[in-house]
Amino acid sequence: xxxxxxxxxxxxxxxxxxxxxxxxxxxxxxxxxxxxxxxxxxxxxxxxxxxxxxxxxxxxxxxxxxxxxxxxxxxxxxxxxxxxxxxxxxxxxxxxxxxxxxxxxxxxxxxxxxxxxxxxxxxxxxxxxxxxxxxxxxxxxxxxxxxxxxxxxxxxxxxxxxxxxxxxxxxxxxxxxxxxxxxxxxxxxxxxxxxxxxxxxxxxxxxxxxxxxxx
Amino acid sequence: xxxxxxxxxxxxxxxxxxxxxxxxxxxxxxxxxxxxxxxxxxxxxxxxxxxxxxxxxxxxxxxxxxxxxxxxxxxxxxxxxxxxxxxxxxxxxxxxxxxxxxxxxxxxxxxxxxxxxxxxxxxxxxxxxxxxxxxxxxxxxxxxxxxxxxxxxxxxxxxxxxxxxxxxxxxxxxxxxxxxxxxxxxxxxxxxxxxxxxxxxxxxxxxxxxxxxxx
DNA sequence: TTACTATCCGAATCTGTTTCACGTTCTGGA
DNA sequence: TCCAGAACGTGAAACAGATTCGGATAGTAA
Numbered sequence: 001x002x003x004x005x006x007x008x009x010x011x012x013x014x015x016x017x018x019x020x021x022x023x024x025x026x027x028x029x030x031x032x033x034x035x036x037x038x039x040x041x042x043x044x045x046x047x048x049x050x051x052x053x054x055x056x057x058x059x060x061x062x063x064x065x066x067x068x069x070x071x072x073x074x075x076x077x078x079x080x081x082x083x084x085x086x087x088x089x090x091x092x093x094x095x096x097x098x099x100x101x102x103x104x105x106x107x108x109x110x111x112x113x114x115x116x117x118x119x120x121x122x123x124x125x126x127x128x129x130x131x132x133x134x135x136x137x138x139x140x141x142x143x144x145x146x147x148x149x150x151x152x153x154x155x156x157x158x159x160x161x162x163x164x165x166x167x168x169x170x171x172x173x174x175x176x177x178x179x180x181x182x183x184x185x186x187x188x189x190x191x192x193x194x195x196x197x198x199x200x201x202x203x204x205x206x207x208x209x210x211x212x213x214x215x
Numbered sequence: 216x217x218x219x220x221x222x223x224x225x226x227x228x229x230x231x232x233x234x235x236x237x238x239x240x241x242x243x244x245x246x247x248x249x250x251x252x253x254x255x256x257x258x259x260x261x262x263x264x265x266x267x268x269x270x271x272x273x274x275x276x277x278x279x280x281x282x283x284x285x286x287x288x289x290x291x292x293x294x295x296x297x298x299x300x301x302x303x304x305x306x307x308x309x310x311x312x313x314x315x316x317x318x319x320x321x322x323x324x325x326x327x328x329x330x331x332x333x334x335x336x337x338x339x340x341x342x343x344x345x346x347x348x349x350x351x352x353x354x355x356x357x358x359x360x361x362x363x364x365x366x367x368x369x370x371x372x373x374x375x376x377x378x379x380x381x382x383x384x385x386x387x388x389x390x391x392x393x394x395x396x397x398x399x400x401x402x403x404x405x406x407x408x409x410x411x412x413x414x415x416x417x418x419x420x421x422x423x424x425x426x427x428x429x430x
Numbered sequence: 431t432t433a434c435t436a437t438c439c440g441a442a443t444c445t446g447t448t449t450c451a452c453g454t455t456c457t458g459g460a
Numbered sequence: 461t462c463c464a465g466a467a468c469g470t471g472a473a474a475c476a477g478a479t480t481c482g483g484a485t486a487g488t489a490a
Contacts, residue, residue: 062439174397174415181396182389200389204423266446277470
């Protein structure tokens with residue numbers, strides 16, 4: 001099969017969210033502005049309040065221009081989350097390089113903290129992730145997000161601690177999903193993440209992984 | 216404050232999804248049919264494919280009638296999930312009565328299994344829960360669902376095993392969310408729930424709760 | 431400068447949601 | 461039994477927002 005697949009067997013729908021790649025710099029900047037506009041609007045009015053017209057307006061662009069680069073409205077939000085995901089990947093890769101990691105759980109904690117940090121720092125990230133008012137069709141992406149994160153974690157941990165890939169894949173995928181669920185709760189209770197719940201999440205995944213990963 | 220609150224502090228928006236309570240039997244039946252129609256349609260064409268017109272059509276009813284009882288489209292789906300939640304509650308309450316439960320984890324397993332059963336048996340339940348294509352505005356309900364389930368679990372377990380409520384609330388809420396996240400994965404991989412992942416989920420929550428609940 | 435391509439634009443079109451003014455069916459009480 | 465008022469039912473029409481499209485405009489290479 002030629003379809004790209006994530007470690008745990010879920011097909012990764014790598015649907016390019018862009019209808020047409022911006023080639024000239026001016027259009028690239030415009031696309032940037034649309035994304036920015038979309039982010040701030042989600043932050044302000046929630047997904048339901050966001051309209052393509054509004055995005056275009058705030059970006060100082062005509063609706064038609066938006067559709068020149070995005071096949072539809074959700075694609076804009078999707079592109080936004082992809083961008084955030086990229087940012088996240090960069091962050092953890094960087095931290096892996098700069099922080100001394102004794103055990104795999106240090107790696108897990110690092111990634112966990114980075115993730116929580118995203119929620120606190122990146123505007124609209126929480127709203128898109130945990131949908132204060134977001135179209136659930138985005139879930140397809142959310143899942144991809146978790147799959148992408150899982151895969152990256154598996155790679156990093158395998159490389160750093162010499163644990164075989166196939167011993168990591170299922171446990172990490174499960175841990176990421178579990179953390180995802182608990183974080184969902186933590187961030188609903190408190191926009192900054194309820195600390196008690198965050199601690200529980202950390203403890204939970206560490207406990208679980210301890211029973212699955214080599215000492 | 217008079218707003219009903221779930222155990223972990225999340226306000227339960229008990230927004231009656233009905234614009235008007237059907238008082239006569241004939242209308243009650245029609246509302247039933249609308250719900251039924253909605254369920255089958257979600258099953259067949261996914262949430263995005265469902266339109267109010269389609270629901271009305273299949274229910275053999277005019278669109279206007281739908282709006283007489285539901286404030287908007289999402290309310291229909293919401294009512295559907297509430298109904299499912301009720302069904303679920305009945306199921307676990309029944310099983311608690313009929314099955315001998317030695318330890319609290321037997322109770323947890325029972326509830327877990329019942330939940331998995333719902334996904335397998337109740338049409339469109341999975342789709343609404345894990346959104347093959349569902350409007351994320353439903354997430355508010357999803358969360359309520361988990362809160363409701365948590366609360367009920369806490370009650371049942373407290374009563375059956377004499378564990379103080381306040382020792383149960385946080386751990387159960389966290390466990391439910393974690394399970395939710397992992398199940399999300401299990402049911403995406405396989406419509407019936409990937410067994411390996413289901414097993415991991417069970418093991419994960421049991422392991423976690425073992426460190427939080429009295430032996 | 432020319433030809434061609436990348437961009438832009440925004441009114442018009444489409445699609446699906448929600449309303450509303452007007453018939454029909456119940457129900458309880460005189 | 462008959463009537464008034466409430467509960468229902470209806471579907472064409474009003475709306476709202478997404479998406480398209482025919483027609484300009486700007487950038488670029490030869």
